[in-house]
Amino acid sequence: MGELPEKLRLRLDDRSGVNALRSLPKHENLVDFSSNDYLGISGEGIIQTRAIEILKEKQIEQSGSTGSRLLTGNHLLFAALETFLAKHHNAESALVFNSGYDANIGFFSSVPQRNDFVFYDELVHASIRDGIKMGLAKGYKFAHNNLLDLHRKIENTFRKNPDKGIEIYIVTESVFSMDGDTPDLTALAKFCSDNGYHLVVDEAHATGIHGEGTDMVKELELETAVFARIITFGKALGCHGAAILGSQELKTYLVNFARSLIYTTALSPHTVATVLATYQYLEDKGFEKRTALQENIRYFNKLTKELGIQDFFVNGNAAIQCLVSSGNQQVKVLSERLRKAGYNVKPILSPTVEKGKERLRFCLHAHNTKQEIDGVLNEVKKSL
Template sequence: MNDIKEKLQTIKEKNLYREMRYLSKPQDKYTVIDKRQVLLMSSNNYLGLANNEEVKKSAIDGINEFGLGSGGSRLTTGSYDLHKKLEEKIAKFKNCEAALIFNTGYMANVGVISSICDENYYIFSDELNHASIIDGCKLSKGKTIVYKHNDMKDLYNKISTINPAKGIIVTDSVFSMDGDIANIHDIVKIAKEFNLLTVVDDAHATGVVDKNGRGSSEYFNCKVDITIGTLSKAVASEGGFVCADEYIIDYLKNKARSFISSTALSPGIINGAIKSFELIESTDRVKKLNNNIKYINKKLNEIGIEADENGDSPIIPIFIGDEDLAMDISKSLLEKGIYIPAIRYPTVPLNKSILRMTIMSTHNKEDLDLVINELKQILIENKVIK
């Protein structure tokens, strides 16, 4: 026990201690955190659907018709008609043969990688991949080779040196901290040359990337073998999913332990997700989000913060570096009624802390201008910009 206390004390001394901030209002653009109303600039609720009346009604309808709990795993008593309906909806949305729902995107990544990659597989993984991908690699029996972030030359050289008989290339599409987009087109090209499977995590791309929000495959106009995603971000529900050819989905149903051994998601959650997909397809929320992304990137450049004005990612990192300074700036913004959290080690490398800002379709120009004005003043005061 003393060892744990000592480790915790070390975390605190390095200013890496993390505390919860509690919301007491819905996940809208304005919410209440620790009893303070704030403009929320850090939510993964990219399309503003988490508090949408139609989505909430659909979730309630699902509970009223099927009850609250699912009652079992999908392979025992937990599969409902709604699960099948959502899987068919996701497969069509992603232009794949079939889909399978997992309880979280984390469990989807862990389940896919660990069940496919036996001791004969090599796994080529981007160095900035999400923790769930890293843990999936560790749980598998495959040999993991990490390549430099989004560096196609390094990836190619490492694959060609080994020339594996079996293997996968796995990457996030939109990276969760830096917000940049993987070069999926070249990854697919390399994979085809060496007969490897491509596994792409579309967690931050689904409902966001591509003019219709269909994700990285549509964005790059290419087909990946396995697309993983989440229902908890732009879709504003809970759960994860995998899209692939039908035989791969059948294999995962029989081999992915994180699917087999988990109680199914509740009917209300599933019905809410179905409605979210319908709204993504039938409204202009994706277009509004993309317009907001380009607008704030332009404004950031104007105040001296490098940003891609043609970018399509809703995740915008503001590089600070020092952990103490990042925390101080985040606190100052909160006092101004703007919530942008500081992201520190180990989520990002040591002394490379960032403010992680995310954009929603429900933000308007007045909201974004307010953020820019307050951010500029605080960054000048802290000598981050001139």
């Protein structure tokens, strides 16, 4: 077995030097304040039972998809899911990808063209940044949730690039993964509509929670003002995979040019059946689950104030609540103290977030009890 090249070893040494070396965690039986399973349905046996029923109803017995969607992998459940998604999320079409990462790199590496510009919120997902880097367009970040800064960045760019053939893509998230906050999507949609820009919204952390189990764009009735939405099934839906919502023409384009769709084995029939079964489950139990989650979010925020620790937290009304504690070492120590007390709260280190803004990220769920929230926040207070 060959030795690791010196350049790679030095990169690992650098990561260790700032106390940010990653490793795969071991499974532990801790109280969950870390997973993206916000509605707490990933372990619902009724969903797995229904997924098997769907496979039997469609007379599908194969365990794998057997190929990419453009070859042999486009089994009939894809059409059923995409038709459902388009109707459920009020979109003209839907195209399923293997993951949110695949959807974002597929879209951003293929849709914006040479001489186009992509302006993205500085806190968007890494997959969006990676997709932009893989594409031909130039990407520029703007200050987080700052429409004025976006306007200035566009004006400055056009002053230097007066070409009239430029297309502008504006990219944001409906719920941000590290702060749990939201942009003013209505104002952003109007700004894009008034100027002929293409608005793209990553709905990963809103899918299944907002809009009565749909997404935030639908909740705000902005479907026709948004060029594309990326929804994912691996968070609140407790499954795996993602989809891009948009026009039928956009879907046709992506089928022809999104390499992360074209050159990968498709999701298995069982995975797609599970997504369908989950949506069916949420039509029955979704209101109850979303209500429980919202109640836990309200209780968490109320308790931080009662304990006098609210100033350590980023203000937000989402399932993601973050305690900012500068320095990788300090935030890792806090996380370890909570782990020893029985709570799974992950540290988010630089360079994943900006240096000095390291944090503990608390992911709240419908299944968390008030006693669990009391326990973890009281441990936080003691540690602080």
